[in-house]
Amino acid sequence: MYSPHTSASAQKALVLSEVVKVHGHGDAVVTALNRVSLEISRATFTAVMGPSGSGKSTLLNCAAGLDQPTSGTVVVDGHELSGLDETALTRLRRDRMGFVFQSFNLIPTLTVAQNVTLPFEFAGRRPDGRAVRALLARLGLADRAGHRPSELSGGQQQRVAIARAMLARPAVVFADEPTGALDTQAARDVLDILREAVTVSDQTVVMVTHDPVAASYADVVVFFADGQIVDTMARPTADRVAARMTLLSASARSTGPVRARQDGGIR
Numbered sequence: 001m002y003s004p005h006t007s008a009s010a011q012k013a014l015v016l017s018e019v020v021k022v023h024g025h026g027d028a029v030v031t032a033l034n035r036v037s038l039e040i041s042r043a044t045f046t047a048v049m050g051p052s053g054s055g056k057s058t059l060l061n062c063a064a065g066l067d068q069p070t071s072g073t074v075v076v077d078g079h080e081l082s083g084l085d086e087t088a089l090t091r092l093r094r095d096r097m098g099f100v101f102q103s104f105n106l107i108p109t110l111t112v113a114q115n116v117t118l119p120f121e122f123a124g125r126r127p128d129g130r131a132v133r134a135l136l137a138r139l140g141l142a143d144r145a146g147h148r149p150s151e152l153s154g155g156q157q158q159r160v161a162i163a164r165a166m167l168a169r170p171a172v173v174f175a176d177e178p179t180g181a182l183d184t185q186a187a188r189d190v191l192d193i194l195r196e197a198v199t200v201s202d203q204t205v206v207m208v209t210h211d212p213v214a215a216s217y218a219d220v221v222v223f224f225a226d227g228q229i230v231d232t233m234a235r236p237t238a239d240r241v242a243a244r245m246t247l248l249s250a251s252a253r254s255t256g257p258v259r260a261r262q263d264g265g266i267r
């Protein structure tokens with residue numbers, strides 16, 4: 001069983017300390033995260049932005065325990081991930097974390113309601129039918145519970161994925177490009193739902209995005225370049241985020257990703 005961390009980091013939703021992640025072997029090694037430290041308070045919405053290949057998805061995967069850092073520590077909802085065995089990590093992910101991806105990852109043969117309750121079925125738990133109906137209604141899916149994913153629009157499918165992520169009332173929701181495959185209105189609906197999870201339900205959202213408008217829904221934007229945090233922006237607007245990204249992308253094109261040497265150094 002996982003047990004809570006007692007230090008100050010227990011007060012935070014997510015704490016990364018000096019996290020390094022090296023991908024690959026031999027000549028192909030890439031340092032995707034280069035000593036990243038980050039603290040995210042509870043009930044906040046953080047957007048993670050940066051040029052392609054800057055390490056955003058690697059950050060999300062390490063933060064959510066889907067991938068293991070090469071070194072450094074990750075504490076989620078007061079639990080240090082490296083101290084957990086596989087069973088405890090699975091339980092922590094299931095009970096305290098939610099995941100939303102660009103590709104909705106729904107099971108095509110299951111109905112909306114079955115997709116939403118699938119994590120509960122896997123865990124051998126009985127979902128509360130009333131809670132499922134209330135959640136579907138809140139996400140505008142009340143009349144879609146018996147439909148299959150192929151009978152829904154992209155925006156509706158993503159809302160089903162969000163319902164699946166939210167049913168267990170996770171402390172932290174990790175979203176990787178959740179609006180990447182959606183049109184403008186569907187994207188806004190999804191962002192409103194994520195915003196509401198923070199404002200109304202005190203959940204914490206960490207979202208990777210390429211879209212300055214999506215980032216403007218966040219409380220704070222964390223900018224990545226070459227596997228490092230290079231800037232943060234509080235109370236972002238789409239215009240300010242876009243301007244910052246233009247500068248970052250120009251400098252990323254001139255430097256490229258960080259490559260680790262065989263001896264572990266950085267060049």
Ligand SMILES: Nc1ncnc2c1ncn2[C@@H]1O[C@H](COP(=O)(O)OP(=O)(O)OP(=O)(O)O)[C@@H](O)[C@H]1O
Nearest residue numbers: 023024030032051052053054055056057058059257
């Ligand atoms: N499994 C892997 N094996 C080897 N290299 C990897 C692996 N995953 C990621 N990388 C490399 O690590 C770096 C960071 O990748 P990551 O996917 O985290 O970037 P990103 O900022 O999310 O990019 P994008 O915006 O294009 O999705 C890139 O140089 C990428 O090629």
